[in-house]
Amino acid sequence: EVQLVESGGSLVQPGRSLRLSCTASGFTFDDYAMSWFRQVPGKGLEWVGFIRSKAHGGTTEYAASVKGRFAISRDDSNSIAYLQMNSLKTEDTAVYYCVDGSLGYWGQGTLVTVSS
Amino acid sequence: DIVMTQTPLSLPVTPGQPASISCKSTQSLLHSDGTTFLYWYLQKPGQPPQLLIYAVSNRFSGVPDRFSGSGSGTDFTLKISRVEAEDIGVYYCMQSIQLPYTFGQGTKLEIK
Numbered sequence: 001e002v003q004l005v006e007s008g009g010s011l012v013q014p015g016r017s018l019r020l021s022c023t024a025s026g027f028t029f030d031d032y033a034m035s036w037f038r039q040v041p042g043k044g045l046e047w048v049g050f051i052r053s054k055a056h057g058g059t060t061e062y063a064a065s066v067k068g069r070f071a072i073s074r075d076d077s078n079s080i081a082y083l084q085m086n087s088l089k090t091e092d093t094a095v096y097y098c099v100d101g102s103l104g105y106w107g108q109g110t111l112v113t114v115s116s
Numbered sequence: 117d118i119v120m121t122q123t124p125l126s127l128p129v130t131p132g133q134p135a136s137i138s139c140k141s142t143q144s145l146l147h148s149d150g151t152t153f154l155y156w157y158l159q160k161p162g163q164p165p166q167l168l169i170y171a172v173s174n175r176f177s178g179v180p181d182r183f184s185g186s187g188s189g190t191d192f193t194l195k196i197s198r199v200e201a202e203d204i205g206v207y208y209c210m211q212s213i214q215l216p217y218t219f220g221q222g223t224k225l226e227i228k
Contacts, residue, residue: 045157045165045208047217063216097164103155103212104176106164 002026002105004098009110012088020083020110022098029079030054032101036072036083038094039109048096051081066092088114118143118211122220130228135196137223139209144189146213153213156185156194159222160205168207169194201227 008020022034035050049062051072060072071084081098095109119142129135139154146152156169167176169185172192182197196203206222 044222045159045210045219047219061215102170103210104167104170106166109164 002100004100004105004107006096006098006107006110009096009112011113011115013116014088014090014114016088017084017086018088018112019085020096020098020112022081022083022107024079024081024098024100027100027105029074030076034072034074034081034101035099035103036081037097037099037106038092039097040094041111046094048083050101053101085112088112090114117216118145118214118218120209120211120218120220122207122209122223125221125223127223127225128228129196129199129225131201132198135199135203135225137194137207137209139187139192139194139220141190141192141211143214145192145211146189152188153211154185154187154192155210155212156183157208157210158203158205159208160202163205165208199225199227 003025005023012018033050033052036048037045038048039045049072051060051074069087073082093114095111097109098107121140123138145154152172154172157165158168159165168179168183172187173185184195186193204225206224208222209220211218
């Protein structure tokens, strides 16, 4: 059974940094890209970015709204994907979801609140 | 960016009746390899989105066959043959042919 568990969400002040983790199980993590999406409570869904598998270069892509501030990385030996969020803004407040490469399996999400 | 437009935004349905949601994109979602990169998700209250349909018409694992997807190019439809109470929530279409991936605004299905 595929499972994705996000962690690391919290209340953080504007301008600070936060790192989210996504621990995966139930599939061959190395073989797949991993994506991050977010959702402002009560609003729609937004793609944040993804990291390709090492076999496809391990490169990353980002939404314009986070490019230059967020970075996705992966630890294939431990089946973990990370979302490093720097220079956080109040508009980054959202539930962040980790999603597998098929776009079919989503974690339960972790809430990030950016507020002073 | 590709804009995804869903209609209707609100859909009251009587249990046992059919329901249909439209999703239109501003660009074709057909890839040169023949795949059309259109997904349908359902987000039930308090839960993450769950994939219903991928590549226009393929039901994801465990999805009941009362859900079906159709369409091509820029025009897509999700149909529920007989709505059940457990189908309530917000339905989203999403495209992944071009970055950034983009979603429709969502269609809230409620039971009459």
